[in-house]
Amino acid sequence: MSTPTAGSLPRPTPLQRWLVLLFISLAMFGNYYVYDSLGPVIDLMREQLDFSYQQIGWLSTAYNIAALLVLLAGGYIIDRWGTKKAITFFAIVCLIAAALTAVSARYEVILAGRFMLGLGAEPLIVAATTVLAKWFKGKELSFAFGMNLSISRLGSASADWSTGFASPLYSNWQDPLWLATGVAAISVTAAMLYWVLEKRAEGRFDLGAADATEKLDFRRMYSFSASYWYIVALCVVFYSTVFPFRTFAIDYFQQAHGLDREAAGILSSLLPLAAIFATPLFGLWVDRVGRRSMFMAIGSLVMLPLFLMVTYLPPGPGINVVIPFVGSAVIPLTLLLVMLVLGGVFSLIPAVMWPSVAYIVSGNRLGSAYALMTFCQQLGWAVVPPIVGLLNDRFLASPENPGGYAPGMWFYTGLAATGLYFSYRLWRTERGPGSHGLDSITTRSTAEAEALKQQI
Template identity: 30%
Template sequence: MEEEDEEARALLGGGPDAPRPLPALCDPGHLAHRLVVLLLMCLLGFGSYFCYDNPAALQTQVKQDMQVNTTKFMLLYAWYSWPNVVLCFLGGFLIDRVFGIRWGTIIFSSFVCIGQVVFALGAIFNAFWLMEFGRFVFGIGGESLAVAQNTYAVSWFKGKELNLVFGLQLSMARIGSTVNMNLMGWLYSKIEASLGSAGHMTLGVTFMIGGVTCILSLISALVLAYLDQRAERILHKEQGKTGEVIKLTDIKDFSLPLWLIFIICVCYYVAVFPFIGLGKVFFTEKFGFSSQVASAINSIVYVISAPMSPIFGLMVDKTGRNIFWVLCAVATTLVSHMMLAFTMWNPWIAMCLLGLSYSLLACALWPMVAFVVPEHQLGTAYGFMQSIQNLGLAVVSIIAGMILDTRGYLFLEVFFIACVSLSLSSVVFLYLVNRARGGNLNYSARQREEIKLSHTE
């Protein structure tokens, strides 16, 4: 024990008689050190979220410089989603059983970096197929890196701190998306002025510079792995585990309410992310905004989500009534899309509504899975939910591009309205099924607490 104490003192700043510089920052058990770790966790996903919507920020430039139509443009999003139809099941397994959290995070961060570099090289060499391959590689790392990020959070922060940490991580992710939407167009224009003309070379250099954020995330992964290993040695702390137990045979036991939750999830998100991917040009063409203003409007969903997600999460925790909040979120999204489709009202209003409803839905919908699935099946249920969400996003991205090429933005908005309407119908059906079965999905927080207490007694 004395040898271990001496090793810990040496790691924290010298021998027993030596001065200890910045002892709080060097002590893995101290709050200051854990705050440094939290900052690294937040930076871990910054690059991935920044680069995910690089195509949306430069939609016009990509289509012009690479000479592709909207259908091919949206393949850049479809190729990101395809690997995650499978990796949602395998990501947690690879982290727990194969790589470990530290090597897993470094490997997935590397995939994100390599994918972004290949994507940028595709533009530089005027090879769109190479850009698609880059997005595929980027997708392999992107979603699994989010799993690793959450695993680190659970490992370092327990109890009441955890919800706040998840909220801060989500906020940093949304900040990354927002900065991308508002920075990449400006960066492209500066590089265009420097090179003397627009074209695929300008596009590629812009994407390559954007990839610096992915290198920042990889550096964070390396430092985080070192600090986590050091904390394990000093505090005898176990390596983080996702806790996911994936058994595909569990799918046959999924209940009707769970399948309805899946339908709500897919039909909702396919009307949000593909729309944001195409939104910038929509705002310039329909409303006549400049490119910079259109980018700002398109990013407002993420801007609102950053501060509101933790607030809505707390509100749903305190009130319960998950189905009611999901119903409010989906209905508000439907109103938002109808305003964008059929009116010339200032789109700031509709997009602010979309940002609020998007934040609320995430806080109310995803926790419902835990209310209808036994604990030992949670990993499978969440993995399947993410899998079909990515399948829906991949397919709808292609369909949205085809509709836009052949019919225009009005038909595209009608398509999104149909998707949200299906989601809304599923929420109503879920409410009726839950009520008929005496389920707890729409219980108040007080009712759930009373049931929990009665079971413990």
């Protein structure tokens, strides 16, 4: 009795795909919460532990350095081990890292915890991305990426909201990080549930694993096309701008704009909250119309002035922002609009950028492609927080000198400006003979191609 090949098996059912999306997204929720749990305690670390802004920046960079060390091997591990084993392993690493960050007041121990988080969290993101590409390719791929990012960013928003719903914990820097350790257990539980689901589907459904995993040959493994590298460059620009900004955002709003901790947390949460709603909508839109390179260019252009607006424009009237079940705060209009637009832009780019790789790279190389993409992202991202921290320290940024935060905002703006060039180059490439169909592939065109194949 012959073993059925992947091509002869049916694709997973819609119910299976959406269960996969749910479990992967819950794993990412806990992952994002743990990462962003540092932001709300920055001022407490500076007051109670006497950390400088540059030391805080290095806590963020330690995460990136660890990710740089593990991501190249991480992609190969995912391709060789399989996603179910990789996701569970990396989720457990994140849980241990969260506990290590909270357990001691020594800077070296906290630094080690953030380093270990980078060893687990970024490969976990790569593994989750590979899972979605495998289960949703040719289906609702951009929508699935968008929903996953939305639920992940709910983890980020929840970390910001903890300044309100867990306000008694903020009498010290340590208790909020123990809360994050508890949330990290969600990632482990969801990863185990996904393991069970994939195990039951193996041999019964086509999970896109028909191609053999290529050997680890560094001279060949990362020889991707120009369009892939332009997308990687855009990834570096956007993530190395937005994520470091979020790291310092709550402290920045407190120190430079005079908001209290709860209001600053609510304002900071508007960025991921806007993305929660906008990302799946943009994903659905792109699935239907294509035009991916154009969407990336628009996102680059809109992000360019935002950091200068938050620095130099008048704050405007106070707007009462109410988030059900979380709390309310009066937020200056300018800051409110900037954070909402930045969240919208940040939702547009990943909803287009990450799924596009699945159309450029063959299935057996996706784990490696996403790992390299994330590796480059971490390389650019790693240098930003210490530089911003150094600028804040050098220009004596404080409530008495809010202008000291302006050099850091100019630095973010310079990074955003480079995105315009790379998005233009991608647009030109995809309009030429080397196009991969990023601007033409839609759910409708994919369905028509599959119908034609069946007729033949």
